[in-house]
Amino acid sequence: MRPNRALEIGTGLFVLLGFAALFFLTTQLPGSGVQVGGASGYAVTARFDNVGDLKTGSPVTLAGVRIGRVTGISFDPADFKAVVTLDIEKRYDKIPDDSDASIQTAGLLGGKYVGIGPGGSETYLHAGSTIEFTQSAIVLETLVNKFFANFASRGSAGAPEAKEEKQP
Amino acid sequence: MSSAASRDGLLTGALRRVGAVAVFFVAVLAQCVPALARPRLIVHQVYNAGARSLIIIMLCGLFVGMVLGLQGFDLLQRFGSEDALGVAAALGLLKELGPVVTALLFAGRAGTALTSEIGLMRATDQLTAMQMMAVDPMQRIVAPRFIGGVIAMPLLVAIFNLVGLFGAQLVGVQMMDVDAGAFWSQMQGAVQLNDVQEGFIKSVVFGTACSLIAVHEGYHTEPTAAGVGLATTRTVVTSSVLTLLLDYILTAAFL
Numbered sequence: 520m521r522p523n524r525a526l527e528i529g530t531g532l533f534v535l536l537g538f539a540a541l542f543f544l545t546t547q548l549p550g551s552g553v554q555v556g557g558a559s560g561y562a563v564t565a566r567f568d569n570v571g572d573l574k575t576g577s578p579v580t581l582a583g584v585r586i587g588r589v590t591g592i593s594f595d596p597a598d599f600k601a602v603v604t605l606d607i608e609k610r611y612d613k614i615p616d617d618s619d620a621s622i623q624t625a626g627l628l629g630g631k632y633v634g635i636g637p638g639g640s641e642t643y644l645h646a647g648s649t650i651e652f653t654q655s656a657i658v659l660e661t662l663v664n665k666f667f668a669n670f671a672s673r674g675s676a677g678a679p680e681a682k683e684e685k686q687p
Numbered sequence: 688m689s690s691a692a693s694r695d696g697l698l699t700g701a702l703r704r705v706g707a708v709a710v711f712f713v714a715v716l717a718q719c720v721p722a723l724a725r726p727r728l729i730v731h732q733v734y735n736a737g738a739r740s741l742i743i744i745m746l747c748g749l750f751v752g753m754v755l756g757l758q759g760f761d762l763l764q765r766f767g768s769e770d771a772l773g774v775a776a777a778l779g780l781l782k783e784l785g786p787v788v789t790a791l792l793f794a795g796r797a798g799t800a801l802t803s804e805i806g807l808m809r810a811t812d813q814l815t816a817m818q819m820m821a822v823d824p825m826q827r828i829v830a831p832r833f834i835g836g837v838i839a840m841p842l843l844v845a846i847f848n849l850v851g852l853f854g855a856q857l858v859g860v861q862m863m864d865v866d867a868g869a870f871w872s873q874m875q876g877a878v879q880l881n882d883v884q885e886g887f888i889k890s891v892v893f894g895t896a897c898s899l900i901a902v903h904e905g906y907h908t909e910p911t912a913a914g915v916g917l918a919t920t921r922t923v924v925t926s927s928v929l930t931l932l933l934d935y936i937l938t939a940a941f942l
Contacts (some may be wrong), residue, residue, distance in 0.1 A: 523731075533738035537842025540849040541887075548777060548878045576872030588868045607903050630770045630873045 539558040560587055560608040561646035565620040565633070569654025570601045573622055575629040579605045586611045589633060605633060607644070615640040619652035631656060711903045713760070714825060720829035732835025736898075737843060743796055744789060748847035751788055752854025757817055759855070760863045769865045772875050773874035776855035781886040785848040787934050790893035793840060794926035798901035801832050802922040805905025806915040811824040814906075829906055833898045840894025841887060848886070885941045892933055897926045 570592060579587040591604035607614070616639030624629050635650075644650070695703055722729070759775040805828060808814050814824040822923040901922050908918040 526734050527730060530734040533741060533839075534733065534842060536741075537737070537845050539731045541842070544781070544845055544848055544884050544886075545880065546780075547884065548875060572876065574876050575701035575873040576868035578866050585866060625768070625869070627768050630869055630876075632869070669868075679698055 523616075528633060547594055559646075560606055561612070562590065563605045563644050563646070564657065566595070566600045566602050567603060567607060567622060567653050567655045568600060568619075569655040569658065570603060571622055571631050571658060573603065573633070573655055577630060577632050579607060579633045581611070581614065581637065586614075586635070586683065603633065609650050612643060612645075614641050614644045615685040616644045616648055616650075617652070618644065618650060619654065620650045621654035622656035624657075690698050699837070700789055708899065708903050710937075711747045711906070714901055715830055715899065715902065718823070718830040719825045719834055723833060726830065728827070728831035729838070731836050733839050734835075736793070736832075740793065740796045740839070740843060740922070741846070743792060744843050744847050745759065745850045747788060747792055748785075748850035749854040751847075752776065752780065752851030752856075753858045755784070755851065756855035756858030756863070757935050760859055760865065769859075770865070770869035770873055772855070772859045772863075772865050773872075774877040776859070777852060777874045777878050778844035778882060780848045780851040780855070781882050782889075783938075785844050785851065786886055786889040786893055787930060789844045789847045789890065790841070790844030790897055790930040791927055793836075793843065794892070794897045794901070794923050794930070796832045797836060797839070798897050798922045798926050799919045801836070801898070802905040802908070802913055802919045803903040805829070805832070805902060806908035806918045809906065809908045810910040810912070811913055816915070824906075829902045836898025836901065837894045839889070841895070844886065844890035873886040885937075889934065889937050893930050893936060896929050898935060900926045900929060 543549045573592060575588060575592060577587055578585045579589060587605055587607035589603060590606040591602075593602050593604075594600075595602050603620075605620070614635065615638040617640040619636045619638065621634050621636065623634045624630075625632055638652075706887075755776045756772065757774045759779070760769060763769050763771050763775065804831045805814075808824075808828065812827065817824045817827060856870065860867045860870055904918040904922045904925070
């Protein structure tokens, strides 16, 4: 067959494009590949006991308005706390440094986000500062366990017959 | 062949067609290895089946993704979970819509072209002439087209998915104001490599099925003008039904 330059270039482009798409789908979709919007503001850290399923890229909000996003989640081996790096946009530079950060859930099926509750200090958060007051993610299983533990102890105390049955 | 098939009853005729396709499948597979000795023929067919379907695939992918973005947003908004839109769109595209819609378009765009091309060769006795020259038309004509279709299909599906995600992102993030970070991070958190694999396997299976039906109908065309038209129609109908049937079977197997 006569070599056909345009045809082969077209095929090459198509195959390349196809493999590029396949590569993106297999490597970038599962796991944290794509970073949306690089660091644009100043970085603040907050330490949590438990971040739940907070993910890199999750929004940071103050009064429900998005002011930045989570850019890094790591773990401090010294005190077993999660260190979350928050990237806050430059225009929001008047956030009191005694503000608190809590991990909250958006909606019924929504993801976790970091909510900032403003404090009353005269000095403001700046690059590199740490948010002192944090509240961890509420893990539903822990709540349910606590509830049932309470329920069980109260139930056995209030029902002596059940206790007597258990004794022999 | 079709005059012989008309003697059979409905059930026997259907059974006979399934058998004919299966026998033909084995015959094509047997010719695939010798056909690899002429890679240029295969490249030509990848171009015909893949590169030339690219525009329509991308256009449809964009609109499917955008519709998914709109519908997903409308549904998830009722539960206050718009952030899960990325997950919904990605899983819907990767696992179902990508492979199935691409296969349907592929049957209509590339499958019909294959059938009518081979069918016309049959009707104008070109295939017989090849056999007279000791060139096996199965190896020279059918196998490269089959391989080309099988190669092109997964690539088309991958491109369809990518463009679809872009469309969903366009509607969800740009128009409906879903948070971009939540859209992507939730998607990355929830999509597993298994899901991508499932879509890939589906696309290979659909590509094989659609290409096989197309070359089979073309090769066994009744050698008349009406016969070519009928074969083309049957390619679209059979490929579409087979795709949806296989989709159910594969989905059930993966779950």
